[in-house]
Amino acid sequence: MKIRLLPDKTVNQIAAGEVVERPASVVKELLENSIDAGAREININVIDAGREYICVTDDGCGIPYDEMELALQRHATSKLPENNLNNIRLLGFRGEALPSIASVSKLNLISRTSISDQAWKLSIIGGNKEGFSPAAHNIGTTIEVKDLFFATPARLKFLKTLRTEQKHVVDVVKRIAMASPITTIKLMADGRQILNLPGIKENNDRSILSRIDKIFGSDFGSNCLKIDAKREDVSLTGFAGLPTLHKTNSSYQHLFVNGRSVRDKLLFSCVRVAYRDFLANDRFPLVALFLDVPPDIVDVNVHPAKAEVRFSDTGVIRGLIISALKHALSIAGHRASTSSSIAALGATNPYVLPNLPLHGRQTNSHSANYHEIQRSINNSLSSDRLELYQPSAKNEENTAKDTGYDSASLGDFPLGAARTQIHETYIVAQTEDGIIIVDQHAAHERLVYEEIKSDIEKKTVNRQCLLLPEIVNLEEWQVEKLCEQSDELKTAGLLIEPFGKSSVIVREIP
Ligand SMILES: Nc1ncnc2c1ncn2[C@@H]1O[C@H](COP(=O)(O)OP(=O)(O)O)[C@@H](O)[C@H]1O
Ligand SMILES: [Mg+2]
Known part of the structure; x- marks a missing residue:
């Protein structure tokens, strides 16, 4: 077959394949156009998650009647004043959305500018102009998209369930609404209001x-x-x-x-x-x-x-x-530390826990028991963090004599007082108005991690030489990657060398 230029309609459908992946993409493009048009109120209406019907109405600047047909042509845009792609300030600039959408759906564009005393309506079906006539509309624009992908039914097969497609629509609207807080944005789906986001009045x-x-x-x-x-x-x-x-x-x-x-x-x-x-x-x-x-x-x-x-x-x-x-x-x-086991553990007061089994999981050498962890925390604390933990240490003396606790003192510990241990793993602490659960195994790992991290910062990581070096078999690319990082690993206390193409030899560990 001879080489020839494709007709506009086909070119637009090809572009639509990229720009319009699903109904949510149409909503995104239309909504962005409304924001670019300076709209303060945008109403979106979808039926069947947008597969059957999408309508976006705005009170923006509108499209002059003699530019409406142009707006539906490929690469027609009002948003690149000096054709300068290095100075993009608006959301649109490619001039592709409207022709792409129009090529795969039945589209009505109704618009009116402030200098026009009436609106105009342009209808396009599968990329072909069907009508252009006066219409009723306030200043602004409405774009209706019906039967999306009717002209490219293969795409319809790739759409997911109604629920998933609707979630994509809601997600897209939320993302755009986040960046345009002054604009009121409402979304209706199948006659039900899904979002009502009034524009903010004050910028604080x-x-x-x-x-x-x-x-x-x-x-x-x-x-x-x-x-x-x-x-x-x-x-x-x-x-x-x-x-x-x-x-x-x-x-x-x-x-x-x-x-x-x-x-x-x-x-x-x-x-x-x-x-x-x-x-x-x-x-x-x-x-x-x-x-x-x-x-x-x-x-x-x-x-x-x-x-x-x-x-x-x-x-x-x-x-x-x-x-x-x-x-x-x-x-x-x-404030963040409620999710950080180490702080949680350090900030609890364990010694109000008389006669409780406080053994860690004996089978796992990392699961030091609770007292050991507490001791190692206290030992490893730098002086500026001691304040947080000091009360626990102080209380050790008190509770040796007195096993009760003073509920008023709960407030002294940011993360309360330890009350019990469950499955020999979880420490449950009581705060003034809640409970905190610490996984002591995770806390211990965290402790070791924090220690190594601070040693790396101080460049004081102690390495121990292995009597019998360990050989670790890996994929070739993994060996390469690891060896590239060997200097960095050394500062973390790990001395490795390549050993053949698919293994490394570990000579020293932290
Ligand atoms: N809601 C709208 N209000 C005002 N003008 C619009 C609106 N939607 C589209 N237009 C006009 O149509 C042109 C083409 O839109 P579009 O195909 O999305 O390309 P782009 O946004 O990249 O310029 C825009 O540049 C703009 O001038
Ligand atoms: Mg656009």
């Missing part, structure tokens, strides 16, 4: 947090830390949840670059690293973080749905996010 932390709380649907507002940091021309603001508030996935991690919601691997990994010392690997903190960078150091044109970005200097971004979060978390240490 309280109003913003109350909006975030409505979006997260949790008590994030009273369990978060304010983040406000700057490095070079880049600033990071927003809120980071205490480590005690966590989820099983990253859907409560809202990250924005210049007001654009992104699901970017680099940014997610920064959050993970910052919380690494406070949260288990499989738990995710809640965050709403806004990165503001000069437009010329970020490339948003790397993903058709603009979900990812590239930074020209990732070091600055990584450094800023990780240090700002870590700093906030360490300052909030004791």
Whole structure:
């Protein structure tokens, strides 16, 4: 077959394959257009999770009647004033969304600007113009999308259940609403109101947090830390949840670059690293973080749905996010410490526990018993942290004579007084108005980890030479990776050398 240019309709359908993955993608594109148009109130209506019907109405600037047809053509945009891709300030710029959506659905565009005394309605079916006539509408725009993917039925087969698709829609609306707090956004699904997010009237932390709380649907507002940091021309603001508030996935991690919601691997990994010392690997903190960078150091044109970005200097971004979060978390240490076993254990008062079996799991050498842990904590504490633990030590003397406890003293210990031990593993402590459970095995691991960490910082890690070096068999690539890091491992007390292609020999350990 001869080479030929594809017709516009086919080109648009190809583009739609990337831009419009599912109904939620349509909602995202339409909502972003409304925000770019300066809307203060946006109403979204979906039926059958958007598969049957999506309607987005805004009170934005509207589209002039003589530009409506152009808006539906590929690469037609009003958002790149100097055709400069290095200076993108609005959410749109590719001019692809409307023609893509129109090519795979039945679309009505109704719009009116402030200088026009009437609205116009343009109808497109599967990319073909069907009608253009006067209509009734306030200043602003309504876009209706019916029978999505009717023109490309193969795509319909890839859609998930109604529930899943609806969750994607709600998620997209929430993410965009987070970055546009002044805009009132309402979402109806099958005649039921799902979201009602009034725009904030005052631009202060309280109003913003109350909006975030409505979006997260949790008590994030009273369990978060304010983040406000700057490095070079880049600033990071927003809120980071205490480590005690966590989820099983990253859907409560809202990250924005210049007001654009992104699901970017680099940014997610920064959050993970910052919380690494406070949260288990499989738990995710809640965050709403806004990165503001000069437009010329970020490339948003790397993903058709603009979900990812590239930074020209990732070091600055990584450094800023990780240090700002870590700093906030360490300052909030004791608020955050409810999830940190070591602090929990150290801050409890164990010696009000007369006659309780306090043996650790004998089979496991790491499961030191409770007294041993307590002793090693007290021994290993640096002087500035002793204050937190001192009461426990002091109480040791008292309880030797007196096994009762004074309930008034509960308040003296940030994490209460130990009351019992369960399964020879969990220590249950009582605070003034709650209980705290500490896994002493995890606490001990944490203790060893903290010790090694502080030794690494002080460069005083003691290594012990193994009488019989240990050979560990691994995959070839794993050996390579490990050996690349051998200097770093040495500072952590681990001396390894390659041993053939698929094993390493461990000579010294911490
Ligand atoms: N809700 C809206 N209000 C005002 N103008 C709009 C709206 N939606 C789309 N437009 C106009 O249509 C153009 C094309 O939209 P779109 O295809 O989404 O591309 P982009 O947003 O990348 O410019 C926009 O540049 C804008 O001028
Ligand atoms: Mg757009």
